[in-house]
Amino acid sequence: MSIEPINLELCTGCGTCQDICPVDVIRMDTAQGIPVIKYRQDCMLCQLCVVECPANAITVTPGRLSPVSVSW
């Protein structure tokens, strides 16, 4: 559901995902040079991180962690 744990074997620690996530879900752990999914409940499944990750290390799957209300 939503952004899945980042594949750290592929991740190069470039920080693109942190920079482009429009809702600030990902933060870089600067000490370790790896991205951390810090606010997963706020991931809104836009998939920009999937598109922009140069190492193809990110997957977003359907379904939000927080409840979804539909209009009908």
Added chain:
Amino acid sequence: MTETFKTDVLVIGGGMAGLLTAIKARQQQVEVILVDKAYAGKSGQSPYADSLCPFNRKWGHNLEKWLHAVNVSGEYINNPEWTKLVLENSFAIYKLFKSWNIEFHKNPDGSLFKKEMPDGGGSTVFFHKNQAPQAARKEALKLGVRIFDRLMITELITSDSKVIGAAGITAENADLRIFNSKVTVMCAGAAGFKPNGWPIHELSGDSDALAYRIGAEVLGKEFTDTHMGNRKTPAFIPFAEQMKAGAGPNTGPKFRRILNAEGDPPHFKGTGGLWLSNEFEIHAGRGPLSAEMPDGSMMEFAGGTTLGLASHKTEGIVPSGLTCATTVDGLFAAGDALGNMAAGAKYPFMGFAITHACVTGCMAGKNAADYAAASPRNTITTEEINAVRQRTFKPLNRKGGFSPRWVIDVLKNALSPYFILYIKHEDRLRGALTYINFIRSHLLSKLIASDAHELRLAHEACNIVLNAEIKLRSSLARKESRGCHYREDFPYRDDKNFLGWIKLKDIDGKMTTLFEPVPEKYRPDLSIPYERRYTARIPGELDHFKRTL
């Protein structure tokens, strides 16, 4: 840690409107700072758009016919001067995209693919999603625009009713940033209530909210966008797949037709795909609605994918004249943030929104630069900065209260049922307004945040609640139905009283509704019988006329 930056032109938002504003202003040799809450060139709605509507007589287009089509689809409350400006300047945008090597969809023989408008006049062309904003960012940086990413502007700063800058917080640490500008251009996009699926997740109505708070007028909020989602995965649209698919009209959802539970197409047919025909079916009890897929399978829809968004290119800050200036001195607006009524009461055709964002961005850049060149810079006092700091960080300093996430969820639960903002009625709108008023008066004043991320959410919650109130009040004020605004208790267009724009403005702390009639020269020919003036029938309308005739 607070830092202050001085600039001639401050651009808020880095979608296509903001980036082109920055580029055009910079080309006038003034200093430009662009600030984006997310990442300029990769956020907002701009990366997702893939269609443009360049007007070109050599392609057989006819401006008069095209303008007429927008006038009819916008149910006669578009502002034809703005519609014309957008179309007349649209081919330059196509040429600009070509110069940036943006890929366009081609026919098998290599010629440009053009989709003709159903009503004639013009055509739409299709380009590769996600390329143009990034090309624009590169261009802006090359020209020397200073870009600050991951910085949410939380308020506009004024002195003697003139905008003299803005304040914002960094995503990382919520550091306060003050921008002192000669002119500020609002390009922070449209409004959403953090809905399912449609990528307006960081667009919390900041454009309208920030401008409204300092006295600008806002309009068009009663017209509702009606994009739908897949019931199985309401919050997920396969954008990654679409963005990688290349240029073409087929990168979006593919389905043959929409059917109701009885296996029929929706009973009410309007022009364009984003009318309220589906909501009418649901309300009549003929749901669920499903899409018939090319392989014959059915995909069931859910509504509310764009909750909070007004029909593309209806909402925004009211301009003053045709320069992208607003009614507040020192504040310009462009793109989705500009409420110039270029489209009218309903989205006219594919390509208009991004074309509009680009054209108005170019105009705003040039005109704001001219304004800056002729204006002094007013200083922002230390006192003012201290007051801003107090306001900005309140949620971080409170010990107890309400989480902004929860407040947004509560608001969404109240407003997402289709019978509030899609199929409207005075009783329900008033009920919702009572609820929203409580959220505003009781919950917003007690928002809490434990870190920078939540502080940003707290500011977003305040903007969302304000937008909700504006939407409800605009919807109450328009006691008729028109375009994407449907009132069950007034199921007809009322040309006598509502050929015009409902504008909301803060007057002495009170949200006040103003009405501006469409200028006489743009009014429809009222001697044409109603049924021909408005060909899209709406539920209850004929009964109403039977009763009143």
